Amino acid sequence: MSKQPTIGWIGLGRMGEAMAIRLLKNGCDVSVWNRTAAKAEPLKPYGAKIVAGKPDLADRDIVFTMVSTTDDLKEVLFEAGGLLSRGAKPDMVVDCSSISQEGSAGVRAELERRGIAYICAPVSGNGKVAKAGKLSVVASGPKASYEAVRPYLAMLGRSEMWLGEGELARVWKIAHNTMFGVIIQTFCEVAVLAEKAGIPRHVFLQSINNSVLGSMYTAYKTPTLANLTFDKVTFTPKLLLKDLDLGMAAAKSHGVPMPAAAATRESIAALVGRGYDNVDFAVLLVELAKNAGLELTPANVEISDGLES
Numbered sequence: 001m002s003k004q005p006t007i008g009w010i011g012l013g014r015m016g017e018a019m020a021i022r023l024l025k026n027g028c029d030v031s032v033w034n035r036t037a038a039k040a041e042p043l044k045p046y047g048a049k050i051v052a053g054k055p056d057l058a059d060r061d062i063v064f065t066m067v068s069t070t071d072d073l074k075e076v077l078f079e080a081g082g083l084l085s086r087g088a089k090p091d092m093v094v095d096c097s098s099i100s101q102e103g104s105a106g107v108r109a110e111l112e113r114r115g116i117a118y119i120c121a122p123v124s125g126n127g128k129v130a131k132a133g134k135l136s137v138v139a140s141g142p143k144a145s146y147e148a149v150r151p152y153l154a155m156l157g158r159s160e161m162w163l164g165e166g167e168l169a170r171v172w173k174i175a176h177n178t179m180f181g182v183i184i185q186t187f188c189e190v191a192v193l194a195e196k197a198g199i200p201r202h203v204f205l206q207s208i209n210n211s212v213l214g215s216m217y218t219a220y221k222t223p224t225l226a227n228l229t230f231d232k233v234t235f236t237p238k239l240l241l242k243d244l245d246l247g248m249a250a251a252k253s254h255g256v257p258m259p260a261a262a263a264t265r266e267s268i269a270a271l272v273g274r275g276y277d278n279v280d281f282a283v284l285l286v287e288l289a290k291n292a293g294l295e296l297t298p299a300n301v302e303i304s305d306g307l308e309s
């Protein structure tokens with residue numbers, strides 16, 4: 001691989017857009033493709049070259065992918081019209097999507113059969129966290145490939161880490177997002193309890209952020225939970241349900257009881273079943289309040305999400 005590798009990027013959704021822009025802002029040579037072509041346009045001012053089809057990225061040294069599910073990843077790589085459909089191939093594919101261990105192993109086998117190195121590099125954070133340069137990236141795959149791509153993973157956020165060979169980073173991400181779901185469930189539950197008992201919701205949420213229990217996550221969800229601005233979508237109930245299902249499947253296959261995760265999975269499944277789509281997953285608060293006979297109103301207060309740079 002040359003010293004300054006050329007980069008291709010597939011998938012410019014909430015995450016992919018912000019992540020590709022970080023590479024561009026760091027001076028990388030990035031060509032991009034997105035299924036909905038209009039979503040690629042905002043990257044032009046940053047110097048991105050927009051290509052018409054996925055195979056147009058096959059001559060790049062490294063191709064990053066940030067799509068939704070395992071099936072989507074297989075489609076963009078291997079199916080007709082996919083990255084590899086015209087015979088050319090990059091040196092390496094780096095997938096940052098949140099997908100299953102088994103799905104990722106299948107993708108690895110197929111890429112390695114074609115002589116392409118594969119690094120799984122799932123991330124912690126949302127689009128705004130990515131824009132603020134505060135993502136953390138956890139990777140697995142061949143160590144030498146990780147070292148080659150490490151400078152570019154470093155550009156994506158505040159930390160990058162190699163966990164080992166194979167699909168270990170998938171296990172990490174599944175565990176991470178299981179905890180992510182459990183935390184929002186419990187954060188919303190106690191916020192409803194506090195409000196029903198008479199503590200203003202925004203005051204309670206901020207007090208938790210100031211306590212030993214506060215985290216970057218509880219802080220950045222606080223403005224949304226206080227002001228009920230669920231139309232600013234960071235992550236949907238459907239994507240969270242996908243991840244909790246991955247968590248429960250991993251728990252089953254490794255023989256690990258996860259009672260808190262199981263309860264959270266059902267709660268998020270109910271949210272999806274009630275038709276919440278294209279809305280932030282923190283809307284869970286509203287449903288939990290309804291269960292307690294409480295109708296919420298926006299606090300209409302200015303609260304920092306802690307992500308200002």
Ligand SMILES: NC(=O)c1ccc[n+]([C@@H]2O[C@H](COP(=O)([O-])OP(=O)(O)OC[C@H]3O[C@@H](n4cnc5c(N)ncnc54)[C@H](OP(=O)(O)O)[C@@H]3O)[C@@H](O)[C@H]2O)c1
Nearest residue numbers: 011012013014015035036067068072097098125126234235
């Ligand atoms: N949002 C978060 O907070 C967050 C954080 C960490 C990880 N993740 C994970 O990161 C991944 C992306 O999440 P996101 O929030 O960016 O989702 P998103 O906004 O829904 O974006 C998904 C992207 O994948 C593309 N895509 C999906 N299926 C495709 C297919 N079959 N062929 C071609 N392109 C396809 C979409 O193209 P279109 O634009 O044409 O739909 C879009 O660019 C998911 O695996 C998610 O679980 C999300």
